[in-house]
Amino acid sequence: MTEQISFDALLPPAMAVKAEEIGVKKANLNFLNMFLLAILAGAFIGIGAIFATTVAAGSISITDPTGATAFKTGLPYGVNRLLVGLVFSVGLILVIIGGAELFTGNTLITMAYASKKVTTLQLLRNWVIVYIGNFVGSILTAYLVFLGKQYTFGKGAIGLAALTIADAKVNLTFIQAVALGIMCNALVCMAVWMCFSARTTTDKILAIIPPISCFVAAGFEHSIANMYFIPAGLFIKYLDPAFLETIGKTAADYANLTWGGFFLNNLLPVTIGNIIGGAVMVGLMYWLIYIRKTN
Numbered sequence: 001m002t003e004q005i006s007f008d009a010l011l012p013p014a015m016a017v018k019a020e021e022i023g024v025k026k027a028n029l030n031f032l033n034m035f036l037l038a039i040l041a042g043a044f045i046g047i048g049a050i051f052a053t054t055v056a057a058g059s060i061s062i063t064d065p066t067g068a069t070a071f072k073t074g075l076p077y078g079v080n081r082l083l084v085g086l087v088f089s090v091g092l093i094l095v096i097i098g099g100a101e102l103f104t105g106n107t108l109i110t111m112a113y114a115s116k117k118v119t120t121l122q123l124l125r126n127w128v129i130v131y132i133g134n135f136v137g138s139i140l141t142a143y144l145v146f147l148g149k150q151y152t153f154g155k156g157a158i159g160l161a162a163l164t165i166a167d168a169k170v171n172l173t174f175i176q177a178v179a180l181g182i183m184c185n186a187l188v189c190m191a192v193w194m195c196f197s198a199r200t201t202t203d204k205i206l207a208i209i210p211p212i213s214c215f216v217a218a219g220f221e222h223s224i225a226n227m228y229f230i231p232a233g234l235f236i237k238y239l240d241p242a243f244l245e246t247i248g249k250t251a252a253d254y255a256n257l258t259w260g261g262f263f264l265n266n267l268l269p270v271t272i273g274n275i276i277g278g279a280v281m282v283g284l285m286y287w288l289i290y291i292r293k294t295n
Contacts, residue, residue, distance in 0.1 A: 002047060003128070003223055007199065008199070009197040009199060009203065010022050010196060010197040010198075010199075011197070012164065012197075012286070012289075012290060013290045013291075014197075015193065015196040015197050015286075016287070016289075016290035016291050017113075017291075018196045018288055019108055019111045019193065019196055019283075020111050020112045020115055020117060020213070021112075023108060023110075023112030023113070023118060023142065024112050024118060026101065026106060026109055026115050026126055027109055027112065027118040027122040027123060027125070027133045029101070029124050029126075030036050031129065032080055033128050034101055034126065034130060034133070035129055035130075035132075035133045036102070036133070037099065037101040037102040037130075037133070038102075038103070038129060038130040038131075038132070038133020038134050038136075038137065038232065039134075039136050039140075040095075040098070040099075040134060040137060041095050041098040041100035041101050041102040041103075041128045041130070041133070041134055041137060041224070042113075042133060042134035042136060042137020042138035042139075042140075042224060042227060042228075043127060043137040043140070043141045043225075044091050044092075044094035044095050044098065044100055044102075044137075045092070045102065045134070045137075045138060045225050045228065046091075046137065046138045046142060046145075046227075046228040047090065047091060047094065047141065047143030047235045048087070048088040048089065048090045048092070048094070048115070049088065049091065049092020049113045049225050049228040049229055050088075050141075050145055050150070050228075051087040051088060051090055051091075051194070051233070052084045052085075052087055052088040052216065053158060053162050053229070053232070054087075054150075054153075054158055054161075055080075055083050055087050056080065056084050056161040056164075056179065057154050057157035057158045057161040058167065059220070060098060060175060063173055069165075070228045071262075077136065077247070078217075081217040081218075081219070082213070082217050084212065084216055084217065085212065085213035085215070085216035085217035085218075086099075086132035086213045088189070088212060088213070088214035088216045088225075089208055089209045089213055089216075091212075091225070092105075092188065092191060092192075092208050092212050093205055093208050093209075095202075096204055096208060097194055097201055097205070099205060100201070101126075101130045101133065102130070102134065102224060103130045103131045103134050103186060103223070103274075104184075104185050104189070104223065104224055104274050104278055105192045105223060106126055106127060106130055107127075107185065107189060107274065107275055107277075107278030107283060108189055108192060108193070108278060108279070108282065108283045108284075109123055109126060109127075109128075109283075110123070110278075110279040110280075110283040110284055110287070111283045111284070111286065111287045111291065114284060114287045114291070114292075115291055117189040120203060120249045124261070131271075135224075135227050138224060138225075138227035138228040138231070139227055139228070139231050139234045140154075140173040141228060142227075142231040142232040143219065143231070143235060144236060145154050145232065146232065146235040146239065146240075150166045151232070151236055151243070152243065154265065155180075156243065156246050156247040158275050159236055159243055160249070161250070162229070162232045162233050162236060163233045163236055163237065163257070164186065165229050166230045166232060166233025166234065166254075166257055167232065167233065167253075167254045167256065168228055169221070169226055169229060169230055169266045170230065170256050170257050170258070170261035170262060170265045170266050170267075171256050172221070172265065172266065174265070175269075176274075176275065177265070177266055177269035178269045178270070178272050178273040179221070179224075179273060180219065180270070180273065181220070181221045181269065181270040181271065181272065181273020181274045181276075181277060182223040182231045182273040182274075182275060182276045182281065183215065183218070183220045183273075183277060184215045184221050184222045184270075184273070184274065184278035185222070185273070185274035185275075185276075185277035185278040185282075186277040186278065186281045187211040187212070187214055187220065187277075188211070188212065188214040188215065188222065188274075188277075188278065189277070189278040189281075189283065190211050190282060191207060191208045191211040191284035192211055193282060193286065194207035194208075194211075196209050197207065203211055219284045221266070221270040221273065221274075222251035222270070222274070223267060223270045223271040223274050225261075226266055226267060226269070226270060229264060230257075230267075231262070233254070233257055234257060234259060234262065237257055238256055246267070247276075257264040261291065
């Protein structure tokens with residue numbers, strides 16, 4: 001009997017089966033491939049963050065040491081956030097189309113875990129290795145961009161945007177960061193989930209852009225993106241203090257922007273939120289709907 005081939009998008013029940021199969025494959029990757037693919041994902045998300053920071057500079061006002069305005073554009077807040085969200089989506093597009101291992105998307109492995117096709121050890125192994133690899137890729141990307149002094153472009157507007165973004169993230173309360181992390185990864189995993197239905201590269205790109213643009217525009221928190229955003233601000237603050245003078249700022253203006261603030265005030269609670277948003281709100285929810293009843 002000839003196997004039928006369909007070019008139609010997969011429907012949710014078939015998407016759930018595909019999600020399980022992909023989860024099993026991800027959990028069984030060898031260490032080196034998993035780690036290298038995770039580094040790539042961190043770098044790819046960093047590229048999206050670079051693009052987003054550059055566009056965010058469109059709403060920044062720079063004053064010189066005398067107090068005179070040296071650079072200013074007047075995009076309304078909502079329009080600027082929309083543009084920032086749209087351009088950031090290039091990060092997940094690179095991850096999905098290019099092929100890489102992203103911690104936030106890999107929280108969907110819980111679908112295979114719930115079906116007992118992946119063990120607890122395999123699940124945690126993937127999450128830990130990928131998380132560390134994402135960190136390496138993101139922070140190396142941030143440092144490389146720092147060395148290129150891209151933050152000085154636009155008369156310092158990009159650097160000010162980087163500092164402003166990083167500072168806002170480390171000043172969130174713990175509960176606020178967890179909640180924003182939950183909402184973020186629910187949308188990220190919905191983007192990944194919709195890609196399971198795709199038949200073409202174009203399908204995947206179109207499935208990714210709306211939810212990713214939404215989470216960025218709304219100001220939700222993504223742990224891997226923050227591995228770029230916050231170190232980018234930290235490198236500027238600590239490694240080029242003279243730059244602060246050129247934009248009329250001092251280190252005291254970013255008192256909470258520290259390495260400790262990065263890890264404790266943002267990365268920890270946001271990671272917790274990302275796990276809840278992806279593993280529970282998307283992964284386990286769809287498992288309960290489409291897989292549980294057939295087991």
